Amino acid sequence: MSKVASMRDAVAEVVHDGDVVAIEGFTHLISFAAGHEIIRQRKRDLTLARLTPDLIYDQMVAAGTARKLIFSWLGNPGVGGLYAIRRRVESADPAPLELEEYSHFGMVGRYTAGAANLPFYPLRSYFESDLPKANPLIRPIRSPYGDETVYAVPPLKPDVTVVHAQRADAEGNTQMWGLLGCQKEAAFAAERVIIVVEELVDEAVIRADPNRTVIPGLIVDAVVVEPWGAHPSYVQGSYDRDNRFYRDWEGISKDATTTQAWLDEWVYGISGRAEYVEKLGAERVAALKPSGTAPSGSVDYGTYR
Amino acid sequence: MSEQRPVGQPAASGSAAPASAFTKSEMMIVAAARELAGQRVCFVGVGLPNIAVNLARLTVAPTLELVYESGAFGSKPPRLPLSIGDPSIVTGATAIVPMFELFSFYLQGGLVDVGFLGAAQIDRFGNINSTVIGDYEHPKTRLPGSGGACEIAINARQVFVIMRQSKRSFVDKIDFRTSPGNLGGAEAAARIRREQGWLGSGPSVVVTDLGIYHFDDAGEMRLDSIHPGATLDQVRETIGWDPKVAEPLAVTRPPTAEEMRLIREELDPEGAYTK
Numbered sequence: 376m377s378k379v380a381s382m383r384d385a386v387a388e389v390v391h392d393g394d395v396v397a398i399e400g401f402t403h404l405i406s407f408a409a410g411h412e413i414i415r416q417r418k419r420d421l422t423l424a425r426l427t428p429d430l431i432y433d434q435m436v437a438a439g440t441a442r443k444l445i446f447s448w449l450g451n452p453g454v455g456g457l458y459a460i461r462r463r464v465e466s467a468d469p470a471p472l473e474l475e476e477y478s479h480f481g482m483v484g485r486y487t488a489g490a491a492n493l494p495f496y497p498l499r500s501y502f503e504s505d506l507p508k509a510n511p512l513i514r515p516i517r518s519p520y521g522d523e524t525v526y527a528v529p530p531l532k533p534d535v536t537v538v539h540a541q542r543a544d545a546e547g548n549t550q551m552w553g554l555l556g557c558q559k560e561a562a563f564a565a566e567r568v569i570i571v572v573e574e575l576v577d578e579a580v581i582r583a584d585p586n587r588t589v590i591p592g593l594i595v596d597a598v599v600v601e602p603w604g605a606h607p608s609y610v611q612g613s614y615d616r617d618n619r620f621y622r623d624w625e626g627i628s629k630d631a632t633t634t635q636a637w638l639d640e641w642v643y644g645i646s647g648r649a650e651y652v653e654k655l656g657a658e659r660v661a662a663l664k665p666s667g668t669a670p671s672g673s674v675d676y677g678t679y680r
Numbered sequence: 681m682s683e684q685r686p687v688g689q690p691a692a693s694g695s696a697a698p699a700s701a702f703t704k705s706e707m708m709i710v711a712a713a714r715e716l717a718g719q720r721v722c723f724v725g726v727g728l729p730n731i732a733v734n735l736a737r738l739t740v741a742p743t744l745e746l747v748y749e750s751g752a753f754g755s756k757p758p759r760l761p762l763s764i765g766d767p768s769i770v771t772g773a774t775a776i777v778p779m780f781e782l783f784s785f786y787l788q789g790g791l792v793d794v795g796f797l798g799a800a801q802i803d804r805f806g807n808i809n810s811t812v813i814g815d816y817e818h819p820k821t822r823l824p825g826s827g828g829a830c831e832i833a834i835n836a837r838q839v840f841v842i843m844r845q846s847k848r849s850f851v852d853k854i855d856f857r858t859s860p861g862n863l864g865g866a867e868a869a870a871r872i873r874r875e876q877g878w879l880g881s882g883p884s885v886v887v888t889d890l891g892i893y894h895f896d897d898a899g900e901m902r903l904d905s906i907h908p909g910a911t912l913d914q915v916r917e918t919i920g921w922d923p924k925v926a927e928p929l930a931v932t933r934p935p936t937a938e939e940m941r942l943i944r945e946e947l948d949p950e951g952a953y954t955k
Contacts, residue, residue: 401750401779402765426779427827450824452726452763453952464822476811478826479749480783487780499788500831502876503860509816523877553770554750555778611767618762669771 385597394534401556408604443473485531489564495527536565547595553611729796795836806861806883833859866899
């Protein structure tokens, strides 16, 4: 059964006020298109989970969609800060923002425990760090097989996880390559999953390379076809990270007024991703295409009858 | 086919650039890169570590395997990535793995020789703050937080730190301990590491824009080399405690022409890291 839907319908049906939402993707494959649609639909009181909140959560926080952030690294890598989030944390402007903070490994462990239906995930981190004091959900536990102590983090089970990928079939069987982040763990941990892809492919394409299937359609609720839906993040092999925008955001986000003006122009003022791409302009889009191709070799799975 | 620039050759120990020909940041990056000579596997942090490690790969450590927390092992980026999740660390890498595997099998499994970190604040024992300035609940400045730094500091065999010196960053007491260093001193730190089964032995090098520090038997930072053009007065004015200074104090070898060419022409032509 086809699960293909428009972004508008997918977000309207799958994302509800008050949900815990994870739009994952480590630098790569971040669904800005879904984040912007959540802003346009004025969802409220969301708890946003992501290792690196990145520009997408800065924009969603600036738009007033969120009351809480669960994260492990809060910045604009190589550039600076996330100022809409910082305004809410440092001066409760325009309202406080609750933080629940881990390390990267802790966040990965949380999704893993959530996906595997475990009560906690154990890891060798947090020793002699102040993080367990700042977040009492990070707790020491004793090994049942000896006297070793490790730290535990609780499972994270988002109500909704959104994953951007290179391709999926209409049922949501999803293939991706390049940096995988913890997209798989976040999807399996979630109650509902939206897949956003650059390209909708036939089931036969998926079945021809099953090792590349990261998320099975079994756990997917909606498939949205949205080329360039990850911009200004990137899609390996399709388009580059728009570092110019990441640098520009530093100036835009430092001031609440320019941040809102940006949201008006680039989110509220347009109907969806197709219009966004048109607005970016052919020249900018063309400049983000990879400078060359680097195809993988193909492997032979063989047939067995 | 992909259009990749050829990977640079190890720099000959050739001619030194005149002192006026390099900035303090460039000296810092070069000094940090040289510290990686002989290392095998390095976990690369965001920011300054990224350029230092990539310079090392092109000069003193051609066999260095770069590990990025985003899930890349054995990267050979033909351009210097702004972020540590850049597509250029993927194409041509040895392996791309889920972050779960990277942190569980590579880092916690004990395969990482050097964790290379930056920081907002550091104390004399190499404890690192990258979380907040001020009180945690009501911070004056909210910093990015741990990322992978906390588990890198505990599980990498040793930790290198690169950061610019200032009274605000080199402090007597850090506001928040994000990543543990030598805690309150070497003896207690060694005991705790043993008891808790840490894989790492903690910080071993801190490279700044003024000099190179290693850690003495007490687990405290000691200035072993001062960069050309820097003075001991400058060092003391930009550090929140009375620093130990090696006798005799070495002077860091200035960047070679080849190191400068790699930074300015290949790694950072826009000066994003060196300004």
